[in-house]
Amino acid sequence: MATGRTHRPATRSRGIPEATVARLPLYLRALTALSERSVPTVSSEELAAAAGVNSAKLRKDFSYLGSYGTRGVGYDVEYLVYQISRELGLTQDWPVVIVGIGNLGAALAGYGGFASRGFRVAALIDADPAMTGKPVAGIPVQHSDDLEKIIEEDGVSIGVIATPAGVAQQVCDRLVAAGVTSILNFAPTVLSVPDGVDVRKVDLSIELQILAFHEQRKAGEESNAEADAAVDEETATAVAPPAPRGATGGSRKGPDGDVPAVMPA
């Protein structure tokens, strides 16, 4: 997954496994599409195909929510939409703040997927005074000096960080101190937060690197076999680190083109 929970030892909250929770939105999406086509019921097989998962897995997932199916028939689409929505907490409104209204933050602000399903952009926050008051996607940007006030007044509990990596931890600390307990982080940094705060990250760079790994495997396999072995031997004998790789050698920026986060130690 492009994302992953951070912290908290994966204790299944109440009884629903974390892996199941992560799939519920997928089911919900497929179910919503069926609902719009006025399909009354759906079998686990069909729904599983639409969501791209195994049907047994889907049935087990639903079994954690309760017995909502009818044997011989399947699941009532509308009823399931309701149950999953309720389980995910989408029956209530979640005000969200976005911090860092640059390229990415602006795109997020204008994203339709935000507004639907109970997520409401409560505020856009940026440190740049030139941005203050300027409307982005119809919402005026507010200065980060007012961050605490905004969070408290609106009762915001979910924050999105789209600032440069270098300031992400500071921003995170301020959000948490102000009362935010869930953070979606787009900056390529490991955020450390106190217990009780959930952090999920979206990391484009990591996704690409994982794809590159598999791509290399697909491309090579036998043609890379000799070359790989040769490199292996060369570098293995030299205990000292080899010179930076030729093509792109020399000093360069971090793996993400961002300022590397300051390390704790």
Added chain:
Amino acid sequence: MATGRTHRPATRSRGIPEATVARLPLYLRALTALSERSVPTVSSEELAAAAGVNSAKLRKDFSYLGSYGTRGVGYDVEYLVYQISRELGLTQDWPVVIVGIGNLGAALAGYGGFASRGFRVAALIDADPAMTGKPVAGIPVQHSDDLEKIIEEDGVSIGVIATPAGVAQQVCDRLVAAGVTSILNFAPTVLSVPDGVDVRKVDLSIELQILAFHEQRKAGEESNAEADAAVDEETATAVAPPAPRGATGGSRKGPDGDVPAVMPA
């Protein structure tokens, strides 16, 4: 995780577990930061802290790559950077195309993290004729009619989809037919691809919903106990689906504010 591999039954490629592969970029990032501070060596404990993982896990991860550490000392930073880069396939250049240059696509095009670490934006592609030729982040947008030609000429094997969900599958099919074997999908749809093609997805909406789930759990727990039970009873007795939830009821768009993907069946 925010992301997740799709298809392919998680066979560990050659011997490196998928979970380990997903963490290598994290280690690489931390190591690069250390490298820039000219730190010569680092212990598993320190590096694990910087990457936000367990030190035993980190050591086990590295053990899959080989024995690159020195007992009593730790790991040579430069050497490890090189080994991980090589393992991830970052020593070569990966041309990438971005399809769908809207709000998100434009942000991605201008993202610094793309250019570094061997990923090069080979082309920006959009179906809107008005966009054609217009430079975005210094790169002229090309029309999607030329998609196949671009892919083949540049030998592109990684594609990024940032189009509306409704056309994502079509775009995906064209990319795959043209030779792309790795896809990073930002559209909220399940993509189906032939064997041998890797798909990873970044789904903002899913991340938010997972956060909302945990948020609800944190908020409620006992105050929601009665309310929840009441709702449970009411809906459980009525076998027929209940009316859409009051506050935000009525017909609405999909969970992502996008056109729901057309279902196969």
Added chain:
DNA sequence: CCATCTTTGTGCACGCGTTCACAAAGACAT
């Protein structure tokens, strides 16, 4: 050269997640 101290590499156990396979449940027709 030996002792001590640090840190790696990994054997092992445990728990979570996935999948198979099937009995039970219920719809539907006769």
Added chain:
DNA sequence: ATGTCTTTGTGAACGCGTGCACAAAGATGG
């Protein structure tokens, strides 16, 4: 009412991932 046929819900087995705990390796100091 009874039988058939579809589909759910779940017991059980398996495999992967995680983390503990420790022996082996090697650096460092005397």
